[in-house]
Amino acid sequence: MAITLSKGQRIDLTKTNPGLTKAVIGLGWDINHYDGGSSFDLDASAFLADESGNVQNDQEFVFYNNLQDPSGAVEHTGDNRTGEGEGDDEQLTVNFSQVPSHVEKVAITVTIHDAEGRNQNFGQVSNAFVRVLNPETNEELIRYDLGEDFSIETAVVVCELYRHNGEWKFSAVGSGFSGGLAALCRNFGLEV
Template identity: 45%
Template sequence: MAINLQKGQRISLTKESPGLTQVMCGLGWDVQQGGGLFGLFKNTPDFDLDASIICLSQGDRFVNKQDLVYYANLRHASGAIVHLGDNLTGEGQGDDEQILVNLAKIPNSIVKLVFTVNIYKCRERKQDFGQVKNAFVRLVNSKNQQEVARYNLSGSEYQGMTGLILAELERREQDWGMTAVGKGINVDGLGELVALYQRSR
């Protein structure tokens, strides 16, 4: 049975799902009409959310541009992380975007995977996460398709935010753990989001 995580909660994947090595991270959301950063939008046909993984080294630092897996770089050089493609609308049931992760193949230099979502051209289109509802991130065992953990985000606290740090997978010795983060940030695109991990934090 999947664990429903609360904001800030961490679980051990090794403990909760022994032998887990291959996971699918599914991210989903719905776009509601109206609201937004400027309160002017009635329709949002071009509301495009982009899911990404930022791979961090010791000290939570992003040091290599190849360690960013997103719509323009769908596969990590190690083959350990594969993004299955960009959903431009958020329409439909279930996962809007999926990312496959082989924990056993992740290079030792990478100790944390940060799962993020940002709004493409958010300032130009005057859009923010106040227009997003039912956002979630879930982790599924790829071998048996069983959901291991899920984190459902509350949309009310993200008004005016244009990026979300959803969750983290962190390696501690031989144990991988998942932490529900749910932190909203105000950034103009993925570049500014990644920059948060390129300087001292």
């Protein structure tokens, strides 16, 4: 049975799940019914950040145009351009044993592709969630439903996986940004 978290909550991931070396991070969402003339394309990404919160190089930013970091620790399973259907819309896998030693956290984000050009924002998105699965058993370990806290934001830091005393923990962040992917990249120290 999955543990359901609220915004701001943190929980042990590897300590409470002994032997867990990999996790699947599933993200999903629905689009509210409206006719804005353009379809929505939401994209999941991962930023592999050091203890100061910065990504050391572009290759440690995993997204639809860079599906895996150089260490092989974080992999994006592919872009879903419609978000149609049930279940996860996009997934990332994290192999904890391969995360480079300088990486202290893996921030999982979702952005709306070309949000400004299409006049779209997270106020038009509902039922957004993230869940952590054990790929060995397909068991859902953690779930965080984001709720309807957003209005004009075009990017969201959904959660973070971070190191603490040699173990990995999960933090339900739910922090919105305006300015889309470019704003997120700047937040993690990358030049756009």
